[in-house]
Each structure stands twice: as structure tokens, then as C-alpha cells.
Amino acid sequence: MAGLWFEEFTVGQRFDHPLRRTVTETDNVIITTMTHNPAALHLDAEYMKGTEYGRVLVNSCFTLSLMVGISVNDTTQGTAAANLGWDEVRFPAPVFVGDTLRIETEVLALRESKSRPAQGIVTFAHRAYNQQGTLVASCQRTSLQNRRPT
Numbered sequence: 378m379a380g381l382w383f384e385e386f387t388v389g390q391r392f393d394h395p396l397r398r399t400v401t402e403t404d405n406v407i408i409t410t411m412t413h414n415p416a417a418l419h420l421d422a423e424y425m426k427g428t429e430y431g432r433v434l435v436n437s438c439f440t441l442s443l444m445v446g447i448s449v450n451d452t453t454q455g456t457a458a459a460n461l462g463w464d465e466v467r468f469p470a471p472v473f474v475g476d477t478l479r480i481e482t483e484v485l486a487l488r489e490s491k492s493r494p495a496q497g498i499v500t501f502a503h504r505a506y507n508q509q510g511t512l513v514a515s516c517q518r519t520s521l522q523n524r525r526p527t
Contacts, residue, residue: 380449380456382525383487383497392451392482398443399477400435408439435472440514444505447480453520458496461519470513477508485517496521 409419417424419436426432441463472478486500499522505514 380452380454381522382456383499383522384525386484386487386499386522388484388487390484392448394447394451394480394482396447396450397477397479398447400439400443400472400474402433402474404439405433405435405474408442409436412436412438414438430471430473432473435474435476437468437472437514440468440472440478440505441466441516443478444480444503444514444516445518447478448482448501448503448518452482452501453522456523457520458493458523459521461498461521464517464519466514466516468514470507470511472507472513476513478505478513480505490521493521495524497524498522 405419409416414436418428418434420433422433425434445463481504483502483504484499485502486498488498490496490498499520501518501520503514503516503518504512507513
């Protein structure tokens with residue numbers, strides 16, 4: 378187990394996750410077809426040649442999932458009770474096949490759970506950057522975290 382218990386988090390704590398990931402065409406095609414998203418933006422290279430991007434955009438659902446997924450090992454692996462929600466999801470720059478993403482996480486807030494004394498609520502800010510250091514995605518995630526067992 379690599380995740381942290383509720384008591385081990387502090388507001389302002391930062392994680393520069395060591396795992397990096399290069400996005401592949403297979404990643405994009407699988408998430409796009411699995412979610413039944415027929416948008417030409419993600420699947421039609423010829424169509425995209427005529428757009429401002431000039432090439433296929435990676436499906437933002439993949440970017441969001443990868444950003445949160447990479448953060449899990451250092452933050453919530455084996456210690457989370459539930460993912461309560463994602464807020465403020467933003468994609469300020471496109472992601473393309475071949476981009477390598479790195480992820481940073483910051484703890485924004487901590488609070489006791491009123492209904493679950495064995496758990497607390499942690500709000501994280503996740504940020505994804507491409508190989509040029511450009512911010513390509515961000516979100517806030519709220520997690521119901523277990524307290525350290527007694």
C-alpha cells in the first residue's frame with residue numbers, strides 16, 4: 378500500500394508524481410470507441426488536417442483519467458474509501474498522440490467526516506503538463522479517505 382491515511386495529509390502538501398506517460402494512438406482510439414464517442418476530433422486524421430490543430434486531438438476523458446490515475450499510487454492507493462467527485466475540470470491546451478504527461482498534485486483541503494468517524498475528506502488539485510511544461514489539464518478531486526487503523 379502506497380497511499381496515505383487521512384491524518385498523513387496536510388493542506389498545501391505537494392506531490393510531483395514520478396510516473397510519466399507517453400500517450401499513444403491506441404490509448405486514444407480505445408477510450409474513444411469504448412465510450413461511443415464518434416467525434417471526428419478524436420478519430421479522423423483527414424478531417425483534422427483542415428482544422429486549427431492539424432491533427433487528431435486525444436480524447437479529454439483519457440487525459441482526465443490518466444491525470445487522476447497517475448496520482449493514486451502516491452496519494453490514495455489502498456487508503457481511499459471512495460472517490461466523491463471531480464470539480465473544476467479544465468483542459469487549457471490540447472493533448473496529442475506522442476505527448477508525454479507528468480502530473481502534480483496539491484492537497485487543497487481536509488475536513489473530518491461528520492457521518493463517518495473512521496474517515497475524512499481530502500480535496501486534491503491535480504495538474505497535468507506535457508513535455509514542454511504546458512498545462513494541459515487540471516481538476517479538483519474529493520476523496521473519502523480512511524483514517525489510520527487503531
